[in-house]
Amino acid sequence: MADQVFISLGPDRAELFRWSTDRLVQATTEREGEGGPAGGIHLGRVVKLDRTLNAAFVEIGLARPGLLPLKKHDSLSEGDAIAVQVRRDSREDKGVRLARFNAKPNLLADKHPPALLIPPPMLWQTALRALVPERVDAIHCDRRGDGEKIIATAPELAKKVQHTPRRNWEMNDAAANEEIAAALQEEVPLSSGGSLLFEPVRTLCAIDVNSGDAGARRGEGGGINETALAVNLAAAREIPIQLALRNIGGVIVIDFIDIEHRGKRDQVVEALREAVIVDPAIDWVGNMSRLGLVELKRRRSGPTLAEMWLKRTQG
Incomplete structure (x- = not known):
């Protein structure tokens, strides 16, 4: 089923909602200037070279210098001015990750480092550019004038843009708020009777698949447990939707219910790989171990759903 995207670029807040069939799979909300630095282009100054890391630390006007990986025979020196783009936001005690940017001379005219050359895109713009046309x-754009901004951001989607006032959106605010409220919870019920438990930590996110009242218990049944398989398959179809909506990135470890039969384990992984089509940010899905563990990797992009909606509720 093709996606329906609803965008409102109001004067106070820009919001995007992406629905796949009848499920909300992506939501962004942001005030102008509220977002992170990712995507922004700066004229920076090299403040330190670290040959052991083969990297330069570049001052671009943030709380701490950004890290710029160097090529093998790079001739940069401390004090040099350099145009860079922020490729990744800061994390915990680490600064932003940078990449070189080939800036045109007119962009650099009369600029002295550190200087912002091109502001970072807003969350709705980043989300729109990542879509598969x-x-x-x-x-659907709320106001007629929004269409021009949307087309300028993603020209390849120009033929898909149409004006639909927010009050007439088929998937309205009430429906979106209900889905978001559910996604802000740690536990997600499954149609099979089992549930998912999301436990993000600093280095990864663990997802535990529980049998719950479905009656599938680890070690019970003395062999292939068809109920456990049903819960695992339901979890495999639900997890990509939850990751996209919650905007959880990095390494994800899924603890499925143990299944001894290798063919059944492969069936669950195949269902997961088919389901990730809903989320273009998922880069890789591994195989299932004998303990029922599956690793996948999802690109980090902006704040999580919980972080965005916390800012929204705070005004």
Whole structure:
């Protein structure tokens, strides 16, 4: 089923909601200037070279210098001015990750480092550019003037843009708020009777698949447990939706219910790989171990859903 995207670029807040069939799979909300530095282009100054890391630390006007990986025979020196783009936001005690940017001379004219050359995109712009055009059925914009901004951001989606006032959105605010409220909870019930438990920590996110009242218990049944398989398959179809909506990135470890039969384990992994089509940010899905563990990797992009909605509720 193709996606329906709803965008409102109001004067106070820009919001995007992406629905796949009848499920909300992505939501962003942001005030102008509220977002992180990722995507921004700066004229920076090299403040330190670290040959052991083969990297330069570049001052771009943030709380701490950004890290710029160097090429093998790079001729940069401390004090040099250099145009860079922020490729990754800061994390815990680490600064932003940078990449070189080939800036045109007119962009650099009369600029002295550190200086912002091009502001970072807003969350709705980043989300829009990441979409697969073939999977988008329509993009509904709240105001007629919003269409021009949307087309300028993603020209390849121009034919999908149409004006639909927010009050007439088929998937309205009430429906979106209900889905978001559910996604802000740690536990997610499954149609099979089991549940998912999301436990993000600093280095990864663990997802535990529980049998719950489905009656699937580890070690019970003395062999292939068809109920356990049903819960695992339901979990495999639900997890990519939850990761996309919650915007959880990095390494994800899924603890499925143990299944001894290798063919059944492969069936669960195949269902997971088919389901990740809903989320273009998922880069890789591993195999299932004998303990029922599956690793996957999802690109980090902006704040989590919980972080965005916390800012929203705080005004």
